[in-house]
Amino acid sequence: MRSDDLRQRFEALETDVLPLTGSPAAEAIRRRGRRRQRTIRAAVLLSAMLLGAAAVRGVAMWSAQPELVPVGPPPTTRPAVVPSTTTAPVTSTTALVTTSPTTSAPPRLTGTVVLRADGLGVAAFGATEGDALRALRRRLGPTEERGSWSGATPFGTCPGPVRAVRWGRLYVLFTSGPTRYGPDGRWHLFAWQVDAVQRTKVDPQYAGPAPPTEPPPLRGYSPKTAAGVGFGSTVAELRAAYGGRVRITFGEPGMIHQFTVRRGATIELFGSLTGGTQGSTVTGLAAGAVCGE
């Protein structure tokens, strides 16, 4: 069948179907949009209120608990969330705790780590939280921020507790749930994420009708993969480093361009982009078994 024949068949389909499509009034569509927006805002407002209440409790917990201690039920793993430049609304109805850094001094970077598909070099996925933190602190100095969540987290919806520590743009994530890297009940390193914005920065005082303000951009320490890919790398550099293993798509979550680097069926590295052209840049990258949106 020739291309022209196919085109004629598609044109005939359009002619046949168009009369069957009765469009609702534009005002009805706008109402539907506004209704959806109100629902989202209500969810955000509710989350912010829960967050505010939980944060007060969380600060007290953290000040009484200088080191990270495992608590709570296990999460299940849902790989493949893509870090995006958009704000990830926290829609959890479960207890949630965030903390801001208590250290006022800038971090003393004594070295760097390499972003790898199996962890961060000095700390592989599956390493216990204590071992991983010790190794990372020896290399990177004190953390700039840490947080702890149950249920929805700024990194996506996790069915169980998650803890995060941050150096510059690098988030390192731990869970006590069963992942492919560690058993149920043992806090272990299960993902890292290099991000554009401070996901843990959610205003606990938020109570207005508008959505919370965008979280602040992250700056500072920003590690790279062994191939030299990191935050701000271009699509051209990504393709030069990983060749045909790079796949770029556009869509949810966040209606953004995303990329994956695969080895066979396994996704080794994934992240978000400013667009789909060669000059577009990486706005986030991650590896491990991260929670879903």
Add this chain to the structure above:
Amino acid sequence: MADHDFDEFYAGNYGRFVVQLYAVTGSLPDAEDAVQEAFARASVHWGRIRAYEMPEAWVRRVALNVAFTGLRRARRVKEVLTRAQPPPPAAPLPVASLELVEALGRLPLHFRQVLVLYYLADLPVERVAGELGIAVGTAKSRLARAREALARQLVDGEEEVGSAQR
């Protein structure tokens, strides 16, 4: 002014998008719901979307995502609730068009997408590649393979009808 812009954009594209989504999903109600949802989302962000080079690409992409995520979930629930009932009637279309939609339905999603963008949305291959986030060469080869697969499906369908009539 923005409302007026949106109304024009909506009126000028709604029907075409429904046809395109119908060709991809094979269900007219699903296609209409997905397109309406996409336009509803576009109306909220219209101030930003209208400035895009191709706002229609945004709406089409959202509609496709809605069709294959939200609607899939909704359909699963609906299937459970209405399992005992007969399936809804197909759209009242001429046989040739129904055959085309059925043949498309037997193709993988990425083939359907590339065919619909090229033949129904009437986009050049470069724009098809842009909307799908793939290289132009990949879009060309995918289109060629999709075209072959669709032609095969259509011929097989005709043969089945022919043998049934004999």
